[in-house]
Amino acid sequence: MLGRGLLGLYLSVLVLLPVAALLAKSGSGGLDAFWREVTGPEAQAAIKLTLATSAIVVVINAFFGTLIAWVLVRDEFPGKRYVNALIDLPFALPTIVAGVVLLALYGKNSPVGIDVAFTRASIVLALLFVTLPFVVRSVQPVLIELDRSMEEAAASLGAGPLTVLRRIVLPTLTPAIVSGVALSFARAVGEYGSLVLITGNLPFKTEVGSVYVFGQIQNEDLPAAAAVSVVLLIVALAVLGALTLVSRWRSKHVL
Amino acid sequence: MSFSKLGLRTVALGYLALLLVAPVAMIFYRTFEHGLAPVWEAITEPNAIHAFWLSIEIVAIAVPLNTIFGIGMALLLERGRFRGKVLLGLLVDLPFAISPVVVGLALVLVYGKTGWFGGWLTEHGIQVIFSVPGIVIATAVVSLPFVARETTPVLRELGTDAEQAAATLGASTWQTFWKITLPAIRWGVVYGVVLTTARALGEFGAVSVVSGRIEGQTQTLPLYVQGQFENFDITGAYAAAVVLALLALGTLLAMNILTRRTRGRTTV
Amino acid sequence: MAIEARNVSKRFGDFVALEDVCIRVNDGALTALLGPSGSGKSTLLRIIAGLETPDAGEVEIGDEIVTDAPARTRDVGFVFQHYAPFKHMTVYDNVAFGLKVRKRPKAEIRARVQELLGLVRLDGLADRYPSQLSGGQLQRMALARALAVQPRVLLLDEPFGALDAQVRGELREWLRKLHEEIHVTTIFVTHDQEEAMEVAEQIVVMNKGKIEQAGTPRELYESPRNEFVMSFIGPVNRLGDTFLRPHDIQILTDADGSTSEALVQRVVHLGFEVRVELTLHDGRDVWAQVTRESAEQLELQEGQILAVRLPPPRVFAT
Numbered sequence: 001m002l003g004r005g006l007l008g009l010y011l012s013v014l015v016l017l018p019v020a021a022l023l024a025k026s027g028s029g030g031l032d033a034f035w036r037e038v039t040g041p042e043a044q045a046a047i048k049l050t051l052a053t054s055a056i057v058v059v060i061n062a063f064f065g066t067l068i069a070w071v072l073v074r075d076e077f078p079g080k081r082y083v084n085a086l087i088d089l090p091f092a093l094p095t096i097v098a099g100v101v102l103l104a105l106y107g108k109n110s111p112v113g114i115d116v117a118f119t120r121a122s123i124v125l126a127l128l129f130v131t132l133p134f135v136v137r138s139v140q141p142v143l144i145e146l147d148r149s150m151e152e153a154a155a156s157l158g159a160g161p162l163t164v165l166r167r168i169v170l171p172t173l174t175p176a177i178v179s180g181v182a183l184s185f186a187r188a189v190g191e192y193g194s195l196v197l198i199t200g201n202l203p204f205k206t207e208v209g210s211v212y213v214f215g216q217i218q219n220e221d222l223p224a225a226a227a228v229s230v231v232l233l234i235v236a237l238a239v240l241g242a243l244t245l246v247s248r249w250r251s252k253h254v255l
Numbered sequence: 256m257s258f259s260k261l262g263l264r265t266v267a268l269g270y271l272a273l274l275l276v277a278p279v280a281m282i283f284y285r286t287f288e289h290g291l292a293p294v295w296e297a298i299t300e301p302n303a304i305h306a307f308w309l310s311i312e313i314v315a316i317a318v319p320l321n322t323i324f325g326i327g328m329a330l331l332l333e334r335g336r337f338r339g340k341v342l343l344g345l346l347v348d349l350p351f352a353i354s355p356v357v358v359g360l361a362l363v364l365v366y367g368k369t370g371w372f373g374g375w376l377t378e379h380g381i382q383v384i385f386s387v388p389g390i391v392i393a394t395a396v397v398s399l400p401f402v403a404r405e406t407t408p409v410l411r412e413l414g415t416d417a418e419q420a421a422a423t424l425g426a427s428t429w430q431t432f433w434k435i436t437l438p439a440i441r442w443g444v445v446y447g448v449v450l451t452t453a454r455a456l457g458e459f460g461a462v463s464v465v466s467g468r469i470e471g472q473t474q475t476l477p478l479y480v481q482g483q484f485e486n487f488d489i490t491g492a493y494a495a496a497v498v499l500a501l502l503a504l505g506t507l508l509a510m511n512i513l514t515r516r517t518r519g520r521t522t523v
Numbered sequence: 524m525a526i527e528a529r530n531v532s533k534r535f536g537d538f539v540a541l542e543d544v545c546i547r548v549n550d551g552a553l554t555a556l557l558g559p560s561g562s563g564k565s566t567l568l569r570i571i572a573g574l575e576t577p578d579a580g581e582v583e584i585g586d587e588i589v590t591d592a593p594a595r596t597r598d599v600g601f602v603f604q605h606y607a608p609f610k611h612m613t614v615y616d617n618v619a620f621g622l623k624v625r626k627r628p629k630a631e632i633r634a635r636v637q638e639l640l641g642l643v644r645l646d647g648l649a650d651r652y653p654s655q656l657s658g659g660q661l662q663r664m665a666l667a668r669a670l671a672v673q674p675r676v677l678l679l680d681e682p683f684g685a686l687d688a689q690v691r692g693e694l695r696e697w698l699r700k701l702h703e704e705i706h707v708t709t710i711f712v713t714h715d716q717e718e719a720m721e722v723a724e725q726i727v728v729m730n731k732g733k734i735e736q737a738g739t740p741r742e743l744y745e746s747p748r749n750e751f752v753m754s755f756i757g758p759v760n761r762l763g764d765t766f767l768r769p770h771d772i773q774i775l776t777d778a779d780g781s782t783s784e785a786l787v788q789r790v791v792h793l794g795f796e797v798r799v800e801l802t803l804h805d806g807r808d809v810w811a812q813v814t815r816e817s818a819e820q821l822e823l824q825e826g827q828i829l830a831v832r833l834p835p836p837r838v839f840a841t
Binding site for chain 2: 067068105189
Binding site: 416417419420421422423424425426427430434435438439 | 572573574593594595596597598599600601603605607608609610611620621624625665668669671672
């Protein structure tokens with residue numbers, strides 16, 4: 001009982017109270033004020049940019065993540081173990097370091113002549129870096145478990161490799177890809193550390209939602225910061241909530 | 256068939272090389288291109304050393320707290336019978352859905368000067384925001400779910416038979432936890448601790464908001480990287496970034512060893 | 524130590540696991556709880572051990588009411604269906620666990636563990652880990668672990684369920700002998716009537732959360748109280764509302780006033796026993812069990828018409 005009380009206290013101090021305070025602040029001026037903060041030109045531009053870049057990033061992740069998982073499971077080549085271990089690097093690497101690292105190669109003094117610093121492309125690049133593991137790591141175990149006899153059966157019935165991929169493999173992988181995409185999207189929407197150096201934080205151009213929130217905190221405009229924060233929170237929760245519901249529904253009705 | 260396989264391999268590895276390997280290799284090259292001396296000088300600079308030890312201090316407080324909380328919460332979620340368990344599970348995972356900057360803001364709204372508890376804290380001479388306690392809290396929030404998340408499935412797989420067997424043999428709840436449950440879940444816990452530590456060491460957004468980023472006082476190592484970069488001290492920024500990157504590579508190594516261990520155990 | 528459960532009820536959500544169950548097990552007896560899955564037998568065993576709490580009713584061990592006592596204070600030895608080995612401990616440490624948490628002196632623990640490992644024939648395996656043992660060895664380790672603390676009663680949940688047929692047979696006999704040696708009050712749960720008949724002195728037949736009948740194996744076989752017990756214990760022919768044991772059907776070469784005609788559909792040789800599938804003159808199908816010897820004497824052939832004498836049928840009130 002004492003244990004439960006302490007767990008509850010810890011969770012309240014760290015999560016429950018702060019989230020409640022955030023919601024209270026965003027709603028302190030009423031719904032009108034909230035709406036005004038969220039639809040202000042700069043806030044609106046930041047939110048739209050966040051959603052757009054996150055969407056682009058998850059589409060690329062869905063493709064390359066699945067491809068990488070495929071190569072890691074079905075292909076054999078020297079050093080595969082190390083490549084596999086490397087996939088988790090973006091989770092282990094501090095986000096600010098991710099930003100610095102990308103700038104070193106794709107910034108102003110790029111040795112390869114590619115300079116994306118302070119452009120919208122830099123947002124996509126940084127988000128691709130930090131969200132790389134999600135799709136790979138959710139598709140990989142499903143591919144390992146995937147029964148090859150199913151593919152062989154399809155091939156023996158006269159299906160070509162592309163048909164097998166489209167009709168047998170991809171439908172089986174779809175839930176895992178969707179799950180990886182949802183996690184990537186939630187992460188991309190809130191990302192800050194990897195973007196702060198490489199994007200230049202230019203309003204209306206490269207300023208995403210989290211950067212806007214940070215700016216408003218610096219300006220001590222807490223209601224504005226809280227309002228956009230709540231939007232980011234709702235987007236992430238909606239995506240993860242939908243994922244939970246879909247996977248529950250699937251486990252009840254498919255398996 | 257093998258031709259297309261080679262093509263897929265080339266595309267996948269090429270993508271990884273361009274996105275991950277080349278940039279990380281580049282920063283190591285840039286850092287050490289003028290030898291070790293300037294790097295050594297940069298990382299032994301007083302503010303850098305202060306930032307390093309502050310980061311260690313934060314980890315030393317936040318990680319044990321989250322480990323105890325995580326194990327307790329996993330036990331509660333997996334072994335407890337009560338209403339609202341699903342909701343509690345979601346609440347524990349919530350920090351993963353919140354932007355670090357938003358975490359920082361939410362903490363300011365509770366513990367800041369004008370926050371809910373601001374008046375009371377000021378009266379009692381306690382400063383949370385713009386000082387170390389705030390950084391500890393922010394770090395603890397963003398790394399909160401890892402241990403619970405890694406421990407819960409291990410507990411589920413373990414089942415309750417061994418714990419019940421211990422009870423019928425006369426062991427108390429506490430004895431059962433230390434002698435039966437904890438040894439059985441230890442690799443799951445350790446894996447969670449490794450992830451917590453990595454996240455705690457590298458946390459930037461939330462700490463950036465609550466710390467005030469005061470050089471030599473509330474500047475953690477990731478904040479120091481940003482500070483030096485913005486002050487055009489590229490060598491200092493790169494050197495500190497390399498220190499963090501090496502810690503990250505150490506984390507990766509630990510994760511891989513642990514994965515093999517936990518897999519090895521479950522296949523027995 | 525005698526065990527008694529009085530008016531015990533337990534439900535899990537909407538599922539009624541036990542409804543007003545009463546049993547009494549005498550001191551030193553070897554009793555089987557027999558029933559199909561979902562009959563509540565495991566739940567009853569777990570309630571006696573203190574691993575589940577009954578919604579209503581009382582449990583008594585010896586002369587002590589233990590209904591609200593936690594499992595660890597009840598002094599019961601419990602052997603789990605899948606043995607619940609402590610995987611991170613050696614065989615020695617598994618068996619010593621109960622003594623260690625009771626803080627017994629080291630020398631005493633060592634002597635007791637050695638004695639038990641001898642009793643369950645695991646002498647040489649003290650330093651092995653559970654993952655290095657076979658199913659039968661794990662089973663015996665679990666038994667030694669339960670017996671180490673000298674429990675007042677021994678409870679076993681489907682003790683042979685997960686073993687292959689041959690090991691199962693050996694262990695059954697061994698358990699009976701062990702019981703003769705140590706004479707601790709023992710209850711084991713099983714869904715296998717043959718196992719219950721072979722090992723137990725007393726059988727409690729359970730179905731749908733209730734006790735159908737309790738008695739010696741012979742009592743249950745010879746005078747089952749109802750349809751369920753009759754069909755659960757031993758083979759049975761059902762003819763409408765009446766029941767016949769296949770070996771009570773007599774096959775004769777000559778008809779007389781007490782016999783009727785039957786057509787042989789199929790003759791199945793199962794070693795010593797021969798199974799004869801018959802269609803009676805009124806069109807109903809039954810099967811009879813005869814020995815190989817009498818089958819040869821009768822020169823049974825498919826398509827043959829014989830005289831059969833049916834025993835007085837049993838009818839159970841429903």
